[in-house]
Amino acid sequence: MPVRFLKRLGQFRPVIFIATLIALWQVVIRQVPGQLLPGPLQVLRGMRDLLQHGLILKYIVASLFRVTWGFLLALITAVPLGLTVGWYRRGEMALNPLVQLLRPISPLAWIPIAILWFGVGDLSAIFLIFVGCFFPLLLTAMSAVHNIPAVYVNVGRNFGLPPAAFVLRVLYPAVAPRLILASRITLGLAWLVVVAAEMIAVNSGLGFLIIDARNAGNRYDLVVAGMIIIGIIGLLLDQAMRALERVKSFRWGYSEE
Amino acid sequence: MAAEATIPLSSRKAKLQMRDVSFAFERDGKSIPVLDKISLDIGDGEFVCVVGPSGCGKSTLLNVMAGFLSPTTGMVAINGETVRRPDPRRIMVFQDHGVFPWLTVEGNIEFGISGLSTAERKERVAHYVQMVRLQGFEHTYPPDLSGGMKQRLQVARALAMNPDVLYLDEPFGALDAITRVMMRSELLRIWQAERRTIIFVTHDVDEAVQLADRIVVLSSRPARIQDVHSVDIPHPRNISSSGYLQHRDDLLQKIGLAYSA
Amino acid sequence: MTTLAKPSVWEKFFWPLLTAVLLLAAWKYSVKWSGTQVFPSPASVETGMLELLRHHVLWADIADSLRRVAFGFGTAALLGIPLGLVLGWYPAMHQVFNPVIQLLRPISPIAWIPIAIVLFGIGDHAATFLIFLGAFFPIVVACAGGVSGVPVIYRRTARNFGLRPAQILARVVFPAALPQILIGLRIALGIAWLVVVAAEMIAVDSGLGFLVIDSRNSGKRYDLVVAAMLMIGLIGLALDTAFRRLEKIRSVRWGFRDEY
Numbered sequence: 001m002p003v004r005f006l007k008r009l010g011q012f013r014p015v016i017f018i019a020t021l022i023a024l025w026q027v028v029i030r031q032v033p034g035q036l037l038p039g040p041l042q043v044l045r046g047m048r049d050l051l052q053h054g055l056i057l058k059y060i061v062a063s064l065f066r067v068t069w070g071f072l073l074a075l076i077t078a079v080p081l082g083l084t085v086g087w088y089r090r091g092e093m094a095l096n097p098l099v100q101l102l103r104p105i106s107p108l109a110w111i112p113i114a115i116l117w118f119g120v121g122d123l124s125a126i127f128l129i130f131v132g133c134f135f136p137l138l139l140t141a142m143s144a145v146h147n148i149p150a151v152y153v154n155v156g157r158n159f160g161l162p163p164a165a166f167v168l169r170v171l172y173p174a175v176a177p178r179l180i181l182a183s184r185i186t187l188g189l190a191w192l193v194v195v196a197a198e199m200i201a202v203n204s205g206l207g208f209l210i211i212d213a214r215n216a217g218n219r220y221d222l223v224v225a226g227m228i229i230i231g232i233i234g235l236l237l238d239q240a241m242r243a244l245e246r247v248k249s250f251r252w253g254y255s256e257e
Numbered sequence: 258m259a260a261e262a263t264i265p266l267s268s269r270k271a272k273l274q275m276r277d278v279s280f281a282f283e284r285d286g287k288s289i290p291v292l293d294k295i296s297l298d299i300g301d302g303e304f305v306c307v308v309g310p311s312g313c314g315k316s317t318l319l320n321v322m323a324g325f326l327s328p329t330t331g332m333v334a335i336n337g338e339t340v341r342r343p344d345p346r347r348i349m350v351f352q353d354h355g356v357f358p359w360l361t362v363e364g365n366i367e368f369g370i371s372g373l374s375t376a377e378r379k380e381r382v383a384h385y386v387q388m389v390r391l392q393g394f395e396h397t398y399p400p401d402l403s404g405g406m407k408q409r410l411q412v413a414r415a416l417a418m419n420p421d422v423l424y425l426d427e428p429f430g431a432l433d434a435i436t437r438v439m440m441r442s443e444l445l446r447i448w449q450a451e452r453r454t455i456i457f458v459t460h461d462v463d464e465a466v467q468l469a470d471r472i473v474v475l476s477s478r479p480a481r482i483q484d485v486h487s488v489d490i491p492h493p494r495n496i497s498s499s500g501y502l503q504h505r506d507d508l509l510q511k512i513g514l515a516y517s518a
Numbered sequence: 519m520t521t522l523a524k525p526s527v528w529e530k531f532f533w534p535l536l537t538a539v540l541l542l543a544a545w546k547y548s549v550k551w552s553g554t555q556v557f558p559s560p561a562s563v564e565t566g567m568l569e570l571l572r573h574h575v576l577w578a579d580i581a582d583s584l585r586r587v588a589f590g591f592g593t594a595a596l597l598g599i600p601l602g603l604v605l606g607w608y609p610a611m612h613q614v615f616n617p618v619i620q621l622l623r624p625i626s627p628i629a630w631i632p633i634a635i636v637l638f639g640i641g642d643h644a645a646t647f648l649i650f651l652g653a654f655f656p657i658v659v660a661c662a663g664g665v666s667g668v669p670v671i672y673r674r675t676a677r678n679f680g681l682r683p684a685q686i687l688a689r690v691v692f693p694a695a696l697p698q699i700l701i702g703l704r705i706a707l708g709i710a711w712l713v714v715v716a717a718e719m720i721a722v723d724s725g726l727g728f729l730v731i732d733s734r735n736s737g738k739r740y741d742l743v744v745a746a747m748l749m750i751g752l753i754g755l756a757l758d759t760a761f762r763r764l765e766k767i768r769s770v771r772w773g774f775r776d777e778y
Binding site for chain 1: 529530533534536537538541556557610613614615616617618620621622623624625626627628629630631632633636637708711712713714715716719720727730731733734740743744746747748750751752753754755757758
């Protein structure tokens with residue numbers, strides 16, 4: 001009996017840990033009176049305020065809308081380009097240095113150009129996310145093709161597949177696991193970028209909520225509430241992408257993990 | 258030397274002909290010879306094993322025959338037609354990792370025959386699943402199969418194409434001893450039932466003596482044909498009979514010579 | 519696996535050069551033909567770059583950005599590596615910490631700006647704190663993953679040879695996990711470089727990120743914007759290349775067979 005009880009308790013350890021952290025947070029905030037930063041209770045109230053106004057849902061939708069379009073546009077352009085270029089070694093030689101040069105530029109540094117081209121608004125934010133996702137996806141697609149085991153390519157040639165069938169039935173399934181893994185990581189990146197972009201380039205969305213709550217009246221309870229919502233949604237996106245990795249015909253690619 | 262090693266046509270009609278085939282790899286601007294003027298004829302429906310010291314170029318020879326590599330000089334012809342690229346009429350069974358992990362057993366066997374009607378395809382899959390004894394695993398993915406099952410699946414996928422030549426590149430090399438013995442008798446059973454031409458690369462002399470009509474012994478690199486050894490014992494071969502042991506000892510001796518050559 | 523014959527040495531330089539020339543030409547002529555007054559041509563970016571260099575603004579900004587990255591990334595590595603090792607070594611600890619890490623990780627470091635400003639005021643410390651946040655979680659996750667991914671047989675071998683737990687960690691688990699840890703550090707350094715530029719656009723008034731936003735806001739000097747962006751790219755590339763050098767060291771090279 002006590003063993004089973006301890007095991008049960010073990011399952012709740014993360015919960016207990018989080019509860020301890022929150023309690024600690026409350027205690028520290030209490031120690032410093034006149035503090036700008038909110039305690040957990042204030043954050044909870046802030047969260048309730050946000051929900052009551054209904055604004056939060058609109059902002060969540062706005063952020064998700066931008067992420068979806070920016071990410072999808074990057075996916076449908078970068079993956080075919082990367083697969084094609086990666087297949088031809090000379091193509092990879094030609095493109096790789098350029099990609100390596102552009103990749104370390106923070107997507108946010110593109111803000112002036114985004115605003116110049118697309119004005120202040122959704123299109124700019126989508127462009128920034130696109131820029132943030134495009135280069136990582138391109139590099140992954142290139143390296144995934146590069147690293148297909150030669151034996152799969154040989155089997156495809158042996159069975160006399162025409163080019164289109166070869167791409168569809170050998171090339172694509174062979175690179176799919178790595179592409180899915182990269183998509184998950186890149187979607188996480190897109191979520192980081194959208195929040196940052198919304199703090200500068202637009203006036204809606206979760207990032208805007210945070211900067212606006214601070215600038216218009218130092219409502220730090222709303223700042224922290226917004227951050228927690230951002231964390232939860234990011235986590236959910238990650239979990240949804242992980243579900244893809246469990247599809248049977250992809251699962252072989254993750255056996256080592 | 259090379260001319261002496263040329264093998265006269267066997268009594269059967271020649272299926273595959275190799276004439277003075279040499280092959281060299283390019284590495285760091287240097288040319289490394291692997292095959293040296295190999296000439297060989299293989300008859301229709303014949304079971305030929307290729308043996309030789311490890312790293313001598315057995316697999317390269319098979320890859321040249323199958324059209325994955327082009328010979329530096331010389332030519333390979335099948336039914337009088339020069340081999341220039343891999344062809345679905347001749348299927349290779351690779352050493353390992355050859356089955357597609359993203360397809361089920363059924364999907365792998367169907368891989369090459371998607372042009373057939375559904376009914377015909379189902380029938381063929383069922384036939385070969387049974388032949389390689391994978392019943393009940395039709396919807397299993399390769400990571401959940403044992404090594405022996407994966408190799409049987411590769412053989413089934415190859416046979417489902419109805420190829421006239423089957424190339425096997427040390428297909429049982431990575432399997433445990435018991436599974437290997439079983440796989441050999443399965444392959445023999447299939448060969449006797451369907452009478453395809455089989456070219457089988459192995460480093461295992463016992464395997465060669467048990468399976469082959471003729472055994473081609475290669476020298477160490479660059480590989481030449483050291484000897485061609487006919488095994489005239491009828492199947493099933495009794496591995497403790499004196500005739501069998503005699504063949505095995507002869508062969509071991511020749512490979513021993515190959516090592517010192 | 520090759521689809522064509524092996525490329526020769528000259529092609530290694532020829533193809534990238536060709537791309538660069540084509541791209542510059544496309545850029546130049548699309549600026550010319552579209553008749554834009556704002557977007558700079560390659561030539562004006564070059565002039566802008568030279569101007570920045572002459573006035574020594576660029577060097578000061580580069581130094582500021584690099585200093586922030588060095589402190590933020592350094593602190594993240596110093597705290598993140600030990601935490602990651604511990605989490606990878608004790609599954610129970612991992613179970614406890616993981617939900618918190620997973621929840622905090624998707625929050626953009628930039629979203630911490632209001633809090634960073636309250637805690638540290640506007641200035642270097644706030645920016646360094648943001649970089650720390652951006653680099654810390656990837657480092658922890660990579661180290662934990664590296665340690666828990668060490669094959670069981672290595673640990674058993676170590677126990678078999680009579681090593682004590684501390685020795686196992688130092689002599690077997692750490693070297694075995696090192697390739698993974700280095701990859702994690704390199705990726706975290708890349709993130710730190712992304713974050714510093716973003717942070718400098720909002721929270722401080724120096725550095726390459728500030729140069730980008732300031733060039734635009736004070737007089738729409740898009741030639742300077744693009745010049746600063748190129749500089750950011752070049753330095754980021756240099757950091758990445760320098761770090762990859764570490765991965766070529768003999769004792770870790772086995773772990774990078776098909777890393778890109």
